[in-house]
Amino acid sequence: MPKSIQERLIKWAVDMEWHNFHGHFQRNQYYIPYPHMLRKCYGLSMNERSVLLDIISHLGENDEAFPSQETIACNLGLSESTVKSAINALVKKRFIKTVRRRGHVNRYRIDALEDNPYVGMSETIHYFLRLYQPKYIKRSAIQSVISAVVNSDSYAKYANKLYEVYRSPYTDQSYPDLVLDTQLELMMEIRNKLRDEKGLLVSVPIFADFQKHFNLYLERIGFDDGDECDWDNYLASEEEQNDGTDEDELIQQQ
Template sequence: MNDNWLKRNHKAANEYMDTVCQESTLTSRHKGFTKVPHKILRCYGLSEYEKLILIDIIAYMSDKNLCYPTIETMARDVGCSSKSIERHVAGLSEKKMILVSQDRKNNTYYLPSYLHTHPYLLMSEKTHEFIGNVRKNVNERELTLWVQGIVKSDEYKAFTTRLQKLHDGRFIPKFAEQEILESFAQHLNSELAKRFPPDVNGQ
């Protein structure tokens, strides 16, 4: 297909998504859209299903601050078993990415008030920032494997826990989050040097 034709006839993605949402010639069940920050979509430390379920919950909230879809509804939406939904919802709750009020019929879901500075998002963004600074200097496939190991490491969890404890307290000391994240960046530098040591010429 000719590149010039594509440029002339294709809209920018965000604009085209509006068209996709509004199209109802043949079906009209899902005409809305969900605003999902890239920080959530690309968050390290959340599994694929945790991301999908969190996005589904946000979609059900829409212009409200709570929602109560059934486990079975989310299982159909996401395409997994109800037991998987229960397990991943528990994981999101444990990570405090969502707040769950249990009821005899349906759970009610809320978002934490500090989601914009949530430890999982802060740690993930700091990792992305670090990757952006080093990715051209190392083998990218090896870098991907290294990052996956970093995110699963006890050290990564420990830094995330330190950030979470700040939010669990009554107030957050000034610069406390920044200091933890800078310490984490130093840890990444140290671990990267172990995985990708400079050659004998220091290159």
């Protein structure tokens, strides 16, 4: 976003003297940063994204927010039942934790954002779309397949397994290896559904290209160099890369 637009948006939010069209009764001042990774997160419905943003906007210095469901509903123009359903989904997907206190409004704490598996898998899908979606395929076709995958039981199982291994100190499974396997399996699931249900062929992810983005992800979540994958176990040798196998043969083998 151009700097001039950013400055105008911030000024619009915080300048107490700037009335103009909005009049003297402007109440919704200030702003919060909101990453595109959350705004565009596959696996979160529009209502869930909106409720999460509203809860984040209420966070205090102790990293707790305690708006009532009625307040959230009024802020977003939603029903209280819709807000309740969205909160339950956000808890299940581990974006927030709810602290229930008798006689008091529920308190909310952020559970996982930077290391939430739903965000990681969403970014994998965006990566797939950006690099491997043929230009001739209509977006509506591929989005319907992605929606089916995201709303499937397997997608939730991917997320739960990633979360459990990441959080558990007692596991023999390498988390970086599990992330790589899960992301590649997710992209292949989308590719195969496009082929089987839509008759559309999409390129297989290129490991050498994917390695760069995967290592950047590992660095972001705090893994040391020694914890990263041994890519020699994954990358094809020069002989394998030049064996002449083409896309049609790969599809027939599957």
